[in-house]
Amino acid sequence: MNSSMKRVLMGPGPSDVDARVLEALSRPTIGHLDPAFIDILNQIRELLKYVFQTKNQMTIAMSGTGSAGMETCVANLIEPGDEMLVCINGVFGNRMADVARRYGATVNTIETEWGRVFEPEQIKQALEKNRVKVVGIVHAETSTGAHQPLEEISKIVHDYGALFLVDTVTSLGGAEVALDQWQIDAAYSGTQKCLSCPPGLSPVSFSERAVEILDKRKTKVQSWYLDLTMIRQYWGSERLYHHTAPVNMNYALFEALKIVKEEGLEKRWQRHQRNHKILKAGLSAMGIRYISQEGHGLPMLNAVAVPPGADDAKCRKQLLEEFSIEIGGGLGALKGKAWRIGLMGSACSESNVMLFLAALEKCLLDQSVTFDKGAGVAAAARAASEL
Amino acid sequence: MNSSMKRVLMGPGPSDVDARVLEALSRPTIGHLDPAFIDILNQIRELLKYVFQTKNQMTIAMSGTGSAGMETCVANLIEPGDEMLVCINGVFGNRMADVARRYGATVNTIETEWGRVFEPEQIKQALEKNRVKVVGIVHAETSTGAHQPLEEISKIVHDYGALFLVDTVTSLGGAEVALDQWQIDAAYSGTQKCLSCPPGLSPVSFSERAVEILDKRKTKVQSWYLDLTMIRQYWGSERLYHHTAPVNMNYALFEALKIVKEEGLEKRWQRHQRNHKILKAGLSAMGIRYISQEGHGLPMLNAVAVPPGADDAKCRKQLLEEFSIEIGGGLGALKGKAWRIGLMGSACSESNVMLFLAALEKCLLDQSVTFDKGAGVAAAARAASEL
Numbered sequence: 001m002n003s004s005m006k007r008v009l010m011g012p013g014p015s016d017v018d019a020r021v022l023e024a025l026s027r028p029t030i031g032h033l034d035p036a037f038i039d040i041l042n043q044i045r046e047l048l049k050y051v052f053q054t055k056n057q058m059t060i061a062m063s064g065t066g067s068a069g070m071e072t073c074v075a076n077l078i079e080p081g082d083e084m085l086v087c088i089n090g091v092f093g094n095r096m097a098d099v100a101r102r103y104g105a106t107v108n109t110i111e112t113e114w115g116r117v118f119e120p121e122q123i124k125q126a127l128e129k130n131r132v133k134v135v136g137i138v139h140a141e142t143s144t145g146a147h148q149p150l151e152e153i154s155k156i157v158h159d160y161g162a163l164f165l166v167d168t169v170t171s172l173g174g175a176e177v178a179l180d181q182w183q184i185d186a187a188y189s190g191t192q193k194c195l196s197c198p199p200g201l202s203p204v205s206f207s208e209r210a211v212e213i214l215d216k217r218k219t220k221v222q223s224w225y226l227d228l229t230m231i232r233q234y235w236g237s238e239r240l241y242h243h244t245a246p247v248n249m250n251y252a253l254f255e256a257l258k259i260v261k262e263e264g265l266e267k268r269w270q271r272h273q274r275n276h277k278i279l280k281a282g283l284s285a286m287g288i289r290y291i292s293q294e295g296h297g298l299p300m301l302n303a304v305a306v307p308p309g310a311d312d313a314k315c316r317k318q319l320l321e322e323f324s325i326e327i328g329g330g331l332g333a334l335k336g337k338a339w340r341i342g343l344m345g346s347a348c349s350e351s352n353v354m355l356f357l358a359a360l361e362k363c364l365l366d367q368s369v370t371f372d373k374g375a376g377v378a379a380a381a382r383a384a385s386e387l
Numbered sequence: 388m389n390s391s392m393k394r395v396l397m398g399p400g401p402s403d404v405d406a407r408v409l410e411a412l413s414r415p416t417i418g419h420l421d422p423a424f425i426d427i428l429n430q431i432r433e434l435l436k437y438v439f440q441t442k443n444q445m446t447i448a449m450s451g452t453g454s455a456g457m458e459t460c461v462a463n464l465i466e467p468g469d470e471m472l473v474c475i476n477g478v479f480g481n482r483m484a485d486v487a488r489r490y491g492a493t494v495n496t497i498e499t500e501w502g503r504v505f506e507p508e509q510i511k512q513a514l515e516k517n518r519v520k521v522v523g524i525v526h527a528e529t530s531t532g533a534h535q536p537l538e539e540i541s542k543i544v545h546d547y548g549a550l551f552l553v554d555t556v557t558s559l560g561g562a563e564v565a566l567d568q569w570q571i572d573a574a575y576s577g578t579q580k581c582l583s584c585p586p587g588l589s590p591v592s593f594s595e596r597a598v599e600i601l602d603k604r605k606t607k608v609q610s611w612y613l614d615l616t617m618i619r620q621y622w623g624s625e626r627l628y629h630h631t632a633p634v635n636m637n638y639a640l641f642e643a644l645k646i647v648k649e650e651g652l653e654k655r656w657q658r659h660q661r662n663h664k665i666l667k668a669g670l671s672a673m674g675i676r677y678i679s680q681e682g683h684g685l686p687m688l689n690a691v692a693v694p695p696g697a698d699d700a701k702c703r704k705q706l707l708e709e710f711s712i713e714i715g716g717g718l719g720a721l722k723g724k725a726w727r728i729g730l731m732g733s734a735c736s737e738s739n740v741m742l743f744l745a746a747l748e749k750c751l752l753d754q755s756v757t758f759d760k761g762a763g764v765a766a767a768a769r770a771a772s773e774l
Contacts, residue, residue: 005423006415014634017416025635026413028393029404029585031713036392063587064451067630068612099611192631198416200450200587200633223610224486225455241718243454244579246587247401248412249636326418331628 007320008347010356011328012142012301013170014192014199015344017256021197024255025248032245040254041235041245047257051172051195051265052187052205054179059205060235061191061253062226063246066169069188069202071099072226073165074136077186077210079219080104083132085162087111087118091143091332092167096136103222108132114333115144115291115303120152127160133213134163134186140171143331145292145303145340147175154183163210169193172203173260174272174300174344185210191249194272194300196345197256200249204228256345272299274387275343275353282357282380286364286371291338300348302341303334309369312336318366323359350384394707395734397743398715399529399688400557401579401586402731404643408584411642412635419632427641428622428632434644438559438582438652439574439592441566446592447622448578448640449613450633453556456575456589458486459613460552461523464573464597466606467491470519472549474498474505478530478719479554483523490609495519501720502531502678502690507539514547520600521550527558530718532679532690532727534562541570550597556580559590560647561659561687561731572597578636581659581687583732584643587636591615643732659686661774662730662740669744669767673751673758678725687735689728690721696756699723705753710746737771 009016030037048059062072074096078084084105086097089112100107110126112118123135135157139148150166157164163185168177174194179187185207192199206214206228214228221227225243233240260268276299280290283304291303306312312329316339319325330338341356357376364371396403417424435446449459461483465471471492473484476499487494497513499505510522522544526535537553544551550572555564561581566574572594579586593601593615601615608614612630620627647655663686667677670691678690693699699716703726706712717725728743744763751758 005417007417007421009416009418011418013631014416014418022413022415022635026409028409029396029401029579030392030394031396031398031401032586034394034707034713064455064612065630065633068451071610071612095611102607102609102611190631192416192634198633198635199419199631200636220489222489223458224482224489225451225458226612243452244400244577244586246452246585246633246636247579248409248585248639249587249633252635320421326421 006324008325008352008355010342010347010352011326012340012342013190013344015196015342016347017196017198018259018346020259021252021255025198025252027248027251029247032247033239033241037247038239040250044250044254044257045235047261048203048205051257051260052177052179052203053181054205056179056205056207058211058228058232060231061250062202062204063243064202065199066188066190066202067095068226069190069204070096070167071223072202072204072228073186073188074099074103075221075223075226076214076228077134077163077165078103078105079217081106083108083130084134084136085110085126085130085132087123087137089116089118089144089146090114090138090141092138092141096167100136115146116293117146117148117296118153120156123153124156127156127162131160132162134165136165138167139177140168140175140298140301142170142301143334145290145298145301147296147298150184151182158183163213170298170301173268175269175298179205191253191256194345195256195260197252200246201253272343272348275348275350276302277387278350278380278383279341279343279353281383282353282376285379286376291334300342300344302343303338304341306337306339307369307371310364310367314367315363318363319359325356325359353380393711395712395739395742397729397734397739398713399727399729400577400731402583402729403734404583404585405646405733407646408639408642412585412639414635414638416634419634420626420628424634425626427637431637431641431644432622434648435590435592438644438647439564439566439590440568441592443566443592443594445598445615445619447618448637449589449591450630451589452586453575453577453589454482455613456577456591457483457554458610459589459591459615460573460575461486461490462608462610462613463601463615464521464550464552465490465492466604468493470495470517471521471523472497472513472517472519474510474524476503476505476531476533477501477525477528479525479528483554487523502533503680504533504535504683505540507543510540511543514543514549518547519549521552523552525554526564527555527562527685527688529557529688530721532677532685532688534683534685537571538569545570550600557685557688560655561735562656562685566592578640578643581732582643582647584639587633588640659730659735662735662737663689664774665737665767665770666728666730666740668770669740669763672766673763687729687731689730690725691728693724693726694756694758697751697754701754702750705750706746712743712746740767
């Protein structure tokens with residue numbers, strides 16, 4: 001790789017990383033038990049509590065990517081034989097069910113069409129049939145761009161005495177995530193989406209209720225690496241050695257979280273919402289259709305149908321090679337049929353939206369796809385001036 | 388943390404990271420499916436094969452620290468009910484047994500005194516009693532500084548039809564590790580020891596025999612995150628999405644491995660051996676005793692008994708605060724009783740040895756510990772001129 005290679009990262013993550021974060025990443029490595037590093041971990045915890053909007057003391061960055069965070073939550077809450085309900089409307093719900101089965105859970109699933117969100121009534125019916133220990137759902141389904149409302153479902157889950165586990169990998173830092181207000185018991189995220197830090201860590205937060213469940217376990221957590229009963233002694237006042245924390249990745253996360261705090265969560269959500277609307281105006285004017293249910297589209301992950309006549313792989317290749325823009329292809333059932341256009345963190349800017357629309361127009365023209373030329377950029381510019 | 392803080396990392400890891408590696412770490416993040424990144428992964432694989440001295444095609448960097456590598460090997464080789472023999476002579480053997488039990492193995496253990504290594508006969512006797520699927524052992528026991536010979540034991544393990552699993556976390560890149568010649572079936576390591584890359588990745592290699600065992604599994608691997616049956620499709624020609632690889636950490640590992648290759652493995656081992664001898668001459672002249680069995684000390688990890696009259700924690704604190712030198716304290720049974728002095732990768736230099744001996748002398752003088760003043764540095768200088 002050319003060391004100066006720079007992409008515009010508008011896929012499903014990683015997103016563009018701020019120069020401040022890259023600089024932090026390159027600071028000299030110090031020991032994982034060095035008081036100066038422990039101080040950084042303490043500050044990371046406080047900043048993660050801010051972005052998760054929680055007072056949860058057990059709020060930490062796991063030493064793996066978002067999927068390790070998913071596995072952490074399942075591994076620590078589930079004991080063999082426990083019942084779990086997983087809501088599936090895309091790749092990541094499927095993944096959660098797979099993980100839960102590996103940890104010995106008896107998994108019930110409910111499904112809804114990819115792109116759609118779950119209605120509270122569906123969860124209620126499922127819980128009426130089977131009482132479960134944990135209900136797992138995806139807040140921001142990265143494979144479909146669907147934005148799942150959580151507050152009402154959370155009430156139902158707790159009415160039935162279950163714990164509420166939520167995947168916030170793609171939403172955290174780009175849309176509201178309010179663990180305490182929404183009474184979410186366990187949540188995990190990734191660093192490489194709307195936090196705009198390189199991939200490698202997974203923020204995880206457990207409510208007091210979830211910690212009680214952890215304390216009452218009768219069996220050891222099946223994964224040693226992800227065992228929070230041990231890891232919390234490293235993140236806690238004991239600072240007991242468990243594994244060697246990824247020191248430089250934590251420098252980067254610390255800096256990325258400071259940037260989020262400086263911008264302010266609400267302003268950050270508004271920026272994501274605004275640029276999403278501009279992009280959507282542009283794509284719609286080009287006749288490109290969103291996959292997610294109307295009114296439930298994610299701002300930071302725009303999943304759209306590949307327009308008729310366009311070659312998926314060829315378009316993405318041209319975007320990458322001619323414009324150095326990365327967007328994502330479809331996953332699972334949507335392979336070859338969808339584009340996933342990210343507007344995450346630092347990459348979520350009006351100029352990136354305009355650049356992308358102009359570049360996409362060029363790619364579609366080169367493939368002789370029929371659409372209203374120039375309409376995309378014009379509509380986006382109009383939307384930008386009105387928002 | 389002061390952003391310019393710099394330590395001399397002479398503990399059990401992380402070790403000092405070369406400026407080239409830190410620079411690589413800070414390059415702009417690109418996508419984990421970007422052809423330019425895939426190219427880096429391919430080159431990392433080739434360089435890992437070089438440092439592991441193997442032709443194993445399944446040689447990859449797992450997205451976690453060394454302990455995740457340990458868990459990867461166990462999780463993928465063990466199915467519930469399988470028998471495993473774990474050799475314990477320190478913290479990391481204990482950990483391997485713990486991990487294996489969590490994955491449903493019936494674990495037999497043999498133990499030897501901390502600091503000592505296992506004799507082939509002990510392994511033979513254990514295997515005579517119980518036929519097992521996997522034998523696990525630690526090549527470089529980071530808690531005691533013991534350097535375990537492997538070749539003869541490997542023959543015995545294979546005579547009994549078992550797989551040979553070896554922890555090379557601390558040895559890889561600092562002492563000979565020859566997977567193919569020694570017929571090791573599965574090995575894992577860490578990036579933050581003798582490879583002098585920040586912590587966050589774990590090199591893992593599986594022999595063809597180990598891959599066959601993986602192919603014949605009847606059950607899914609219990610950990611989703613560490614499941615090599617899926618991860619190999621990302622590292623293989625399919626490049627199928629599993630999880631988002633820690634992109635920048637892989638830049639760093641790539642650069643660190645290039646530095647190892649430039650120096651050459653044998654020269655690198657010799658450098659570690661030479662500086663170890665210089666350090667040992669100095670410490671011995673100060674009356675400080677090694678914990679590891681005579682003739683089986685690790686070059687890169689010098690575990691010594693805290694000398695009578697010295698306060699462990701106070702000494703390490705003074706070294707850190709006055710000289711910015713980090714060394715490690717004792718782990719497990721050796722807590723408060725041992726110092727672990729690392730000479731790993733970039734930190735393994737004659738000047739670091741001299742600096743450390745002088746600094747230690749100052750700390751011991753401040754505590755009125757009785758020893759032959761100036762003898763340490765003088766003996767080390769003499770050894771250096773003779774080696």
